[in-house]
Amino acid sequence: MDDWIDYYDSTHTIYASRLHRNLHFQVIARDIIGYISPPDAVVLDYACGEALSAAQVADACGELILAEPAPGVRGRLIARFAPNPKISVRSLDDLRNMKEKSVDLAVMNSVAQYMTPDELDSALAAIRRLLKPGGQLILGDILRPEVGMGRDVLALLRFALTHGFLKDALIGLVSTALSDYRQLRSRVGLQRYGETEMIAKLAAAGFTASRAHLNIGHNPWRMTFVARHALATPVSVNNR
Template sequence: MDDWIDYYDSTHTIYASKLHRDLHFELIARDIIGYIGSPDAVVLDYACGEALSAAKVADACGMLYLAEPAPGVRGRLIARFAPNTKIRVRSLEDLRKMAEHSIDLVVMNSVTQYMTAEELDSAFATIRRLLKPGGRLVVGDVLRPEVGMAKDVIALLRFAASHGFLRDALIGLVSTALSDYRQLRSRVGLQRYGEAEMIKKLAASGFSASRVAVNIGHNPWRMTFVGRPALTV
């Protein structure tokens, strides 16, 4: 994951335009809000990225923790949300020090592809410790083995066409093909999981999980899973 952390901590061009970036985070925030069960809920966004619309999520819950591994991104989050008393920024290491059973909802969106299988197991173990017995883990935007990059391109172009940045998206696709992202993706690769494989992986970490019908974000060919701490005998 370190290579990807360094990439996202750099000045990258993953978004086609400012409009694309803003819409991306607004859509994710909307989808996260849909999983918040109570206005008093304590929510953790695991490896949240820039989280530009986090204030909207915070408005819908009692407390929002933004956990981010990239130090530069984390610094921007701290500066951006310092006035908001309902948002707290943490490193992934900080999560290990938080009280167990203190979180109602954990969202890990578009993260699994950047982690090794072992790193993901470790993250699930940390999350399992933090979740309340009735809490939920939402793992979104999981890449499937049988779905290639062409579907990602189609999903982006559909999203762009419906929101008025198609020209920027087309230019952005050319830029991405020549970018450090494409080179890093080719060199390091992305982790992909089948539906049964992810459910089994979550079960091994103590979650009873299932896939939900609609993925978080704009890409319908990726998967979202909801897990609850499994009952122990």
Template structure:
């Protein structure tokens, strides 16, 4: 994951325009808000990136943790949201030290593809530890093995057409093809998982998960999962007998 952290901590060109960047984060914030079940909820956005619309998420909950591994991005988050008392910025190392059963909702969106399988397993285990028994873990934007880059391009163009930056998207796609991002994606690669593989990974650390009807963000060909603490056999028996 380190090479991808360095990339996103640099002056990259992953967004084709300011409008693209702003709309990207606005849509993600809207979708995250849809998973917040209480105005007092404690929410953790795991590896949140620039999180430009995090204020909207904070308005819908009691406390929002923005956890970000890239130090430069983290510094910008601290500066941007310093006046907002509902937002706290943390590193991923800080997340490892969070108290057990302290978070109502954890969101990890468009992150799994940049982690090794082992890194993802470790993150899942820690998220399970800090999530309240009644909490939810939302894992978004999972790349599927059978869906390639062409679908990503189509999703971007559809999003661009709908939001008024289609011309910029066409130009940006050409720039991306010649950029460090394309070279890094080719060399390091992105992790892809089937629906069964993700559910098995989550089950291994004690989650019960199912695929959501809609993905977080603009790409309908990627997957989002909602996970909860799995019931023990005794708990399941009690629930059945009620």
């Protein structure tokens, strides 16, 4: 995961435009909010990235913890959200010092693909330690083995057409094809999981899980899973 952390901590061109970037985070925030209950919940966003719309999430919960491994991104988060008393920013290492069973909802969105299977297992163990009995883990934007990059491109173009940045998206796709991102993706690769495989992986980590009906974010060909402690009541995902 270190190579990807370094990439996202650099000046990258993963977003086609400022509008694309802003909409990306707005949609994720909207979808995360849909999982928050009760309104005083403590929410952990694991490897949150720039989290530009985190203030919206914070408005919907009691406390929002943004945990981010990239030091440059983390510094920007601290500066951006310092005035907001409901938001705290931490490194992933800081999570080891958090109190057990202190989080109602944990979200790990568009992160698992950048981790080795062992790194994901470690992250799931860390999150499970922090979740309260009955707390939920939302594991979003999981890449499927049978779905290639073409569907990612199509999802982006549909999103761009709907929101008015199609020209920028087309230019951005060309830039990405020539960028460090494409080279890194070719060299390091991205982890992909089938639905059954991910449910089994979550079970091995001590969770009961189901696939949500809708993925977090704009890509309908990726998957989101909703999980609880294995000893807790099985989760229902009928609302997603």
